[in-house]
Amino acid sequence: MEPPKIWREKRGKYLAMGVECLDCMIKQFPFTENCSKCGSENVKEYKLATTGKVLHFSTVTQTTDEMMGSTPYLIAIIELDDGVKVTGQIVDCNLNEAKESMNVRMVFRVLARNGSEGLIRYGYKFAPI
């Protein structure tokens, strides 16, 4: 991943910031300057809920070179307690122990390493509660 993209995504990936529309009150992620439901520009950042539950999950066995050292791993769609749905890796969990409806909490971890001397990207993942 290129440094400009990492910079653009830092508030979402590093700080877990979403956006709330002050007109229709829906919460969204990732950050957008216009509400995806009503188009309003009257939005504000807010801190995503840090707990939620697994809606769906899958085991990843093939991925990009920078992630291959981590395979196999679990990837899931998580519904946070504030209703926002996010995609994230499940960590600290054996592959055969993941379950739908499992309660999880957001944790801050290394997402990927771009070579031995390249960028290390950090962000959120999810661990069972």
Ligand SMILES: [Zn+2]
């Ligand atoms: Zn709206």
